[in-house]
Amino acid sequence: MGILVVGSVAFDSVKTPFGKQEEIMGGSAIYFSVAASYFAQVSMVAVVGEDFPEENVSFLRNKGVDTSGLLRQAGKTFRWRGEYGFDLNTAKTLETQLNVFAEFSPKILSPHRSLEYVFLGNIDPDLQRTVLEQMNRPRLVACDTMNYWIESKRPSLLRTLSMVDILMINDAEARQLACEPNLIKAAQQILSWGPKTVVIKRGEYGVLMFGCDSVFGAPAFPMAEVADPTGAGDSFAGGFMGFLAASGKLDDADMRKAAIFGSVMASFNISEFGPRGIADLTYPEIEARYREFHKLIYFSDI
Amino acid sequence: MGILVVGSVAFDSVKTPFGKQEEIMGGSAIYFSVAASYFAQVSMVAVVGEDFPEENVSFLRNKGVDTSGLLRQAGKTFRWRGEYGFDLNTAKTLETQLNVFAEFSPKILSPHRSLEYVFLGNIDPDLQRTVLEQMNRPRLVACDTMNYWIESKRPSLLRTLSMVDILMINDAEARQLACEPNLIKAAQQILSWGPKTVVIKRGEYGVLMFGCDSVFGAPAFPMAEVADPTGAGDSFAGGFMGFLAASGKLDDADMRKAAIFGSVMASFNISEFGPRGIADLTYPEIEARYREFHKLIYFSDI
Numbered sequence: 001m002g003i004l005v006v007g008s009v010a011f012d013s014v015k016t017p018f019g020k021q022e023e024i025m026g027g028s029a030i031y032f033s034v035a036a037s038y039f040a041q042v043s044m045v046a047v048v049g050e051d052f053p054e055e056n057v058s059f060l061r062n063k064g065v066d067t068s069g070l071l072r073q074a075g076k077t078f079r080w081r082g083e084y085g086f087d088l089n090t091a092k093t094l095e096t097q098l099n100v101f102a103e104f105s106p107k108i109l110s111p112h113r114s115l116e117y118v119f120l121g122n123i124d125p126d127l128q129r130t131v132l133e134q135m136n137r138p139r140l141v142a143c144d145t146m147n148y149w150i151e152s153k154r155p156s157l158l159r160t161l162s163m164v165d166i167l168m169i170n171d172a173e174a175r176q177l178a179c180e181p182n183l184i185k186a187a188q189q190i191l192s193w194g195p196k197t198v199v200i201k202r203g204e205y206g207v208l209m210f211g212c213d214s215v216f217g218a219p220a221f222p223m224a225e226v227a228d229p230t231g232a233g234d235s236f237a238g239g240f241m242g243f244l245a246a247s248g249k250l251d252d253a254d255m256r257k258a259a260i261f262g263s264v265m266a267s268f269n270i271s272e273f274g275p276r277g278i279a280d281l282t283y284p285e286i287e288a289r290y291r292e293f294h295k296l297i298y299f300s301d302i
Numbered sequence: 303m304g305i306l307v308v309g310s311v312a313f314d315s316v317k318t319p320f321g322k323q324e325e326i327m328g329g330s331a332i333y334f335s336v337a338a339s340y341f342a343q344v345s346m347v348a349v350v351g352e353d354f355p356e357e358n359v360s361f362l363r364n365k366g367v368d369t370s371g372l373l374r375q376a377g378k379t380f381r382w383r384g385e386y387g388f389d390l391n392t393a394k395t396l397e398t399q400l401n402v403f404a405e406f407s408p409k410i411l412s413p414h415r416s417l418e419y420v421f422l423g424n425i426d427p428d429l430q431r432t433v434l435e436q437m438n439r440p441r442l443v444a445c446d447t448m449n450y451w452i453e454s455k456r457p458s459l460l461r462t463l464s465m466v467d468i469l470m471i472n473d474a475e476a477r478q479l480a481c482e483p484n485l486i487k488a489a490q491q492i493l494s495w496g497p498k499t500v501v502i503k504r505g506e507y508g509v510l511m512f513g514c515d516s517v518f519g520a521p522a523f524p525m526a527e528v529a530d531p532t533g534a535g536d537s538f539a540g541g542f543m544g545f546l547a548a549s550g551k552l553d554d555a556d557m558r559k560a561a562i563f564g565s566v567m568a569s570f571n572i573s574e575f576g577p578r579g580i581a582d583l584t585y586p587e588i589e590a591r592y593r594e595f596h597k598l599i600y601f602s603d604i
Binding site for chain 1 (some may be wrong): 525526604
């Protein structure tokens, strides 16, 4: 079953303690699409400028991504420059050039309106709702957000939350959104606003997933080599939604598997700069890491 | 099989965002002994001053703790004053009065020298070795340490590490000890110095356990009510060593169970100030939380 992702496409310039790279392809729609492409058909809705190379589009098409919703507009592609210290969980933004992304107004093409799985990347919550209003009753909607929208567009964000099934958010943002330092209470507060599931991403510390009557927790896959955490959250979302779209089920057992497949994709992603860590995988490699993950976490009941 | 613990007994004055308490009984030997007492016979070696109330000793005896190695000396008991912000993983020490603990030189009584399980709480690594030199070939030795000893007594600490089976340490200290920001590489470095297992405690983020050819990871048990993280690491160690002493086995499956029993005891401990959270448990309550933990973490293999 098909997935629609709406998000950003960017050129990222990133410095970490392990190196730096200029103008690598990034953005939530890119990381999500590449990660999800190993599991299911993904259609991407995003905007790029005239400077976006055709070979990047070819790369996405070669991954099986449907780029018919990728709009090319006069002007330059979105640019982000950021830096990480040894605390790889927190990026310091040095520069943002919105460029064509400033006027992004997602238009969903008719063949995409019936897609059953929707991921709303971290964009203005007004735009997130615009997407949902164009869709024909999707089966599962997940969204991401960030501190900027929590601070500047809280009422709009709450309206969006009332329309989504899953919120994926990092731990600091969950605390900020719920005005509650305890993560369990924060998750319960967010669940009361509409989402049936809250997935709290904790970077190198893993993930907590809260449903109405279920909690799931997993550490991140320990990695000896980490190059660049950029895109880890969107790679996680891609693996998560990709697995659910492929399985066709939404029960607790599948949600847990989805969180592990998400963590697997994030672990591949951070091992190289940009989306390179997830660009050339095979499905058996992904399954093999899932099994390693199971070995990492397994302990017997009493 | 019996456990020997050597560590501190203190009066702690603690302030957290959730309240404050003055002069509550604490110290590594207390938290460890109370937590381990639910699993196995524990003999405590520590020193207190004349001001240590007899009722505290009775409390320990009622938990089944052998206090024959608890030395009472002229002077005052060790005092610690500390404070936590919302980041409950890091204590800020406001005041330390070593008092009788300054001259602590652990003497192991003859009946304790054959105990098979030994936990060396966070004390001077010279003293940790003094203990081991008095023991009659214990089956399993675990130790804790802290940044103070890593900085001021590194060569001595490395000698101690060459004599222990398990190092339990928090993540910042593991990085500092190994001079390596990546935890996997830090653990591998520490393993090369002697311990067969390195248990890295990450507070609210759980635990990573590294053996020669096995890695185990678990999140912490999510708690809606946290009062005071003091003693969480020693409660963890008590549950860990207690379970191993009770099971009598040391294979990978039992080590993993031990890490979960340790996490269970830590989760009870942090729910109240001081050791109150672990003072009045029953073994079925402990087992019930273990099973909840298993439900939290369980996902199926593919």
